[in-house]
Amino acid sequence: MTDDELDERTREALRGYRVPPPPPLDEMWDAIEERHFGSPVVAISSRTPVAERSDRAGRRRRLGSPTWAIVLAAVAASLLIGVAVGRMSRGVAPQFVDGTREGTYDYWTANAEPYRDATTEYLGQTAALLTALPAAARDGRPDARFVGQASELLSTTRLLLDSPAAASDARLKTLLEDLELVLAQLSRLPEGNGGAEIHLITEALERRDVVPRLRSAVVSISSDDDN
Amino acid sequence: MPRAATLRDESVPPDERALIARVLDGDRVAGRQLYEAHAPRVHRLVYRLCGDAELAQDFTQDAFVRAFDQLGNFRGEAAFGTWLHRIAVTVTLNGMRKVRRLRERETPLDDDPGLGTVSHRADPDLRSRIAAAIDALPEGTRLTLIMHDIEGYTHAEIAESLGIAEGTSKSRLFDARGRLRQALAAFVKE
Numbered sequence: 001m002t003d004d005e006l007d008e009r010t011r012e013a014l015r016g017y018r019v020p021p022p023p024p025l026d027e028m029w030d031a032i033e034e035r036h037f038g039s040p041v042v043a044i045s046s047r048t049p050v051a052e053r054s055d056r057a058g059r060r061r062r063l064g065s066p067t068w069a070i071v072l073a074a075v076a077a078s079l080l081i082g083v084a085v086g087r088m089s090r091g092v093a094p095q096f097v098d099g100t101r102e103g104t105y106d107y108w109t110a111n112a113e114p115y116r117d118a119t120t121e122y123l124g125q126t127a128a129l130l131t132a133l134p135a136a137a138r139d140g141r142p143d144a145r146f147v148g149q150a151s152e153l154l155s156t157t158r159l160l161l162d163s164p165a166a167a168s169d170a171r172l173k174t175l176l177e178d179l180e181l182v183l184a185q186l187s188r189l190p191e192g193n194g195g196a197e198i199h200l201i202t203e204a205l206e207r208r209d210v211v212p213r214l215r216s217a218v219v220s221i222s223s224d225d226d227n
Numbered sequence: 228m229p230r231a232a233t234l235r236d237e238s239v240p241p242d243e244r245a246l247i248a249r250v251l252d253g254d255r256v257a258g259r260q261l262y263e264a265h266a267p268r269v270h271r272l273v274y275r276l277c278g279d280a281e282l283a284q285d286f287t288q289d290a291f292v293r294a295f296d297q298l299g300n301f302r303g304e305a306a307f308g309t310w311l312h313r314i315a316v317t318v319t320l321n322g323m324r325k326v327r328r329l330r331e332r333e334t335p336l337d338d339d340p341g342l343g344t345v346s347h348r349a350d351p352d353l354r355s356r357i358a359a360a361i362d363a364l365p366e367g368t369r370l371t372l373i374m375h376d377i378e379g380y381t382h383a384e385i386a387e388s389l390g391i392a393e394g395t396s397k398s399r400l401f402d403a404r405g406r407l408r409q410a411l412a413a414f415v416k417e
Contacts, residue, residue, distance in 0.1 A: 006411060013357040014377050020274035023267050024284060029259060031288045036295040037255045185256050197242060200260050 116221060119165065119172075122156050123218045126179055129153065129186075130211050133202055150186035157183055175217055178210050243307055251298055262291055265308055268378075269315045275373045276319045286322050290315035305387050312388040320366065353411070360410035364403055371396050372403035 129149055157180045160166055166173040185201050205211060243264075249257030269290060274283035294301075294311050301310055361369055370389065374380040375396070382400075386393040 006408075009353055010357065010407060010411060011376075013354040014361075016354050017358055017361055017373075017377060018275050018278045020271045020283070021280055023270035023287070025263065025266055028266065028270075028284055028288050028291075029262055032262065032291045032295070033255055033258070035288075035292045037253065037258065181256070181259070185260065188254075188256065197246075197260065200264060204263055 118156075119160060120218060120221050122153065122160065123214055123221070125149075126153050126157075126183070127211065127214045127218065130182070130205060130214070133186075133198060133205070147187055147189050150183050150189075154180065154183035154187050172217065175210075175213055178208055179214070182210060244303070247298060247301065247307065250295060258295060261307075265311055266291070268308070269311060272312065272374065272378055273315055273319050275377060276316070276370065277323055282322065282326065286319045287315065289322070290318045293318060309384060309387045312384075313390065316370065316388055320370075356410060357407060360407050361403075364406060367391075368399045368403045368406070371399040372407075375400050376404075 129146070132146070157176055161173065161176050161180065166176055182201060182205060185197065189197055243261070246257045246261045250261060266287065270283060270287045273286045273290070274280070277283055277286060290311065294314050297314075301307065305313075361372065364372065367389070371385055374385045374388070375382065380388070382393045382396040385391075385396040389396070
């Protein structure tokens with residue numbers, strides 16, 4: 001074996017030295033967040049107990065601005081009325097459909113018509129916003145309307161997270177939690193100077209397949225509507 | 228005013244400086260962004276150093292928690308990533324020493340210098356031979372070789388991360404390569 005061959009084989013072998021597995025980013029972040037910031041307020045994993053999340057969501061709402069309080073109250077009222085109407089018209093509480101947890105957005109196969117329209121509309125608007133993100137990243141200057149829309153959608157996300165739909169459908173809940181994080185980041189973008197942050201958010205979106213999952217959810221929920 | 232406002236301008240990009248300032252104000256979303264920007268590279272290095280998935284996870288977490296806790300002391304003399312890597316390397320090396328001491332206490336006859344790696348002596352192929360040779364290097368030399376030849380850090384980055392002179396990093400790398408060639412020369416003769 002020549003020196004060059006030996007060097008080449010050495011380099012190749014070095015590359016194979018303790019090849020790292022994919023980093024468990026979410027799991028590590030949960031621990032870091034807990035240890036440094038205290039109990040998480042914005043979590044992207046689905047391991048947070050529902051009751052705890054409701055408490056935290058309540059705290060967040062209490063801290064909101066008066067303008068958003070009005071918007072939140074309006075959305076909350078429509079969701080609550082929707083739930084009430086749905087339950088009264090069906091006469092039963094929302095059911096979780098066993099055996100379909102992996103393949104469908106389960107809650108929509110039960111009694112959730114009042115939520116369906118609001119959720120489908122919300123998911124469609126969020127998909128449109130996130131699809132527009134790369135263009136905003138190129139400009140590096142998110143405008144006030146973009147950021148405002150993200151804030152509005154963030155409020156709706158949090159309401160949906162506290163709804164029975166999220167509590168009954170693990171996939172929807174995970175998706176909403178991911179969207180909550182993304183929208184929270186977008187709603188805090190500084191006007192005219194968020195290029196790097198948008199780039200980071202875009203990367204995170206791609207890594208977690210958020211937009212494809214969003215589209216899949218819209219299709220799944222809409223097709224349940226057709227059945 | 229956030230403490231990070233005292234950061235020097237030349238080493239930390241403005242966006243990262245803004246993120247750091249937000250983390251200092253308790254903004255966990257900014258913390259997550261800072262984490263996502265650096266965690267994959269930190270985790271890769273930590274894993275290469277310790278060779279154990281669980282330990283790599285623990286050490287990476289410890290490094291970030293320590294970095295966030297000490298963020299108020301970060302003045303921007305070096306890039307944030309370099310500062311973070313220095314913490315990660317320190318956490319990892321200290322952690323490995325503790326684990327090694329525990330393992331030695333539990334299994335005094337175990338003389339394998341690696342953590343979470345199998346003994347390579349019975350496996351004569353080149354990769355195993357090189358892995359064994361790397362494991363047998365002195366700590367600083369091994370660290371420099373992993374950072375430079377495997378993870379692609381520059382000598383300047385290594386020097387800042389390990390708190391050594393660039394010349395020391397270069398001589399350690401020269402030493403590491405020499406030792407590897409010795410190990411491989413014996414292998415080629417076989």
